[in-house]
Amino acid sequence: MDNYNTASVESVTKAVKRKEPKWGQTWREYKKNKYLFFMLIPVLIWYAIFHYGPLYGVLLAFKDFSPRLGIIGSPWVGLDHFKFLFFQSPDFMRIFRNTVLISIYNIVFGFPAPIILALILNEIRSGWFKKIAQSISYVPHFFSWVVLSGIVIVMLSPSEGPVNYLLNMVGIEPIYFLADTDYFRSTLVGTGIWKEIGWGTIIYLAALTGIDPTLYEAAVIDGANRRKQIWYITIPSILPVISIMLILSLGGILNAGFDQIFNLYNPAVYEVADVIDTYVYRAGIVGAQFGLTTAVGLFKNVIGIMLVLGANYVVKKMGQEGVL
Structure with missing residues (x-):
């Protein structure tokens, strides 16, 4: 019996020593689910063509592009485009300031809006009214x-x-919302919230359905009213989702919304409405300054990556799940 026990211990020890490397386990999982990975092939091809392929065009930011010579044949100019933007362009700092301000307004006022609406819809007990309001x-x-x-x-x-x-009925003079620099940014933020608030609630409503109902039952037994239930149960339960959405929002802080601004702004409000994307349109598409506008786009993307990494680091330090 002693010999048998000794042999068993030795066999277990050898099995532990021969433990399969992590990469081997991963490869076996790939082989096991190979058909699922085959379904990813069209998506990977799409990303390779439309997302990674165009990265080749980043070279334009460092070249004096000529359509006749092509990207490779065009002469290198190094950081000249960036020097022009940061030190010589009379408009770039104003455009950058407008972009940051509008994006900050969108995050401060627009980001909480779908969360608040989702909490309100979650408290509605009438099923038909809730569906109509959502629609x-x-x-x-x-x-x-x-x-x-x-x-x-x-x-x-x-x-x-x-x-x-x-407004005229209550004695207020007509306001030129889209032609007055004092009101244009507020109009942008307000109309942006109106357009996206409903769609943004989908993720938060899905997160709310995952909350354990027994938590609310225990809170009722302890005497907590609806306000305290929301504050101490509902919001903490969806905080991981909120943190991830905030990180993703910060990554696009320099995307102030080209479609919206381009269709609403006019020369009277250029001072407060002209942003990086509208500048790129005028200089790149209309003015054919492809190298300069590529430099602007590269700068915007670098800032976005830095903000995502920074926000992800802060969120993890606060004990929440990040995206990386």
Whole structure:
């Protein structure tokens, strides 16, 4: 019996020593689920062609591009485009400031909006009313800014718009929302929230359905009212989702919304409405300054990556799940 026990211990010890390396286990998992990975091939091809392939064009940021010579044949200019943007361009700092300010306004006011709406919808006990409210809030998302901008222009018209008509009824002079630098940014943020608030609630409503109902039952037994249940149970339960969405939002902080601004702005509000994307359109598409606008895009992407990494680091330090 002693010999048998000794042999068993030795065999177990040898098996532990011969433990399969981690890469071997991973490869066996790949082989086991090979058909699932085959389904990923079209997605990988799409990303390779439309996301990684165009990275070749980043070379334009360091060249004086000529269509006749092509990207490879065009002469190198090094960091000249970046020097022009940061030290010589009379418009870039104003454009950069506008982009950051509009993006910050969108995050400060627009990011919490779908969370608040999701919490409100979650508290509605009438099923039919909840469905109608959700459907109405989703509708604007499915329209492009080309369509919605026409609606916004009509609604905010100083002469015929219903908004100014109501203001006139209470004795307030007509406001030129889309032609007044004092109101344009607020109008951008407000209409942006109106368009996306419903669609943004989908993720948070899905997160709310995953909360254990027994937590609320225990809170009721302890005497917690609805406000305390939301504050101490609901919000902490969806905090990981909120943190991930915030990280992703910070990554696009320099994407102030080209479609919306391009369809709503005009020369009267260029001072507060002109952003990086509209500048790239005018200089790159209209002015054919491809090297300069590529440098602007590269700068914007580098800032976005830095913000994502920084926000991810801070969120992890706070004990929440990050994206990396």
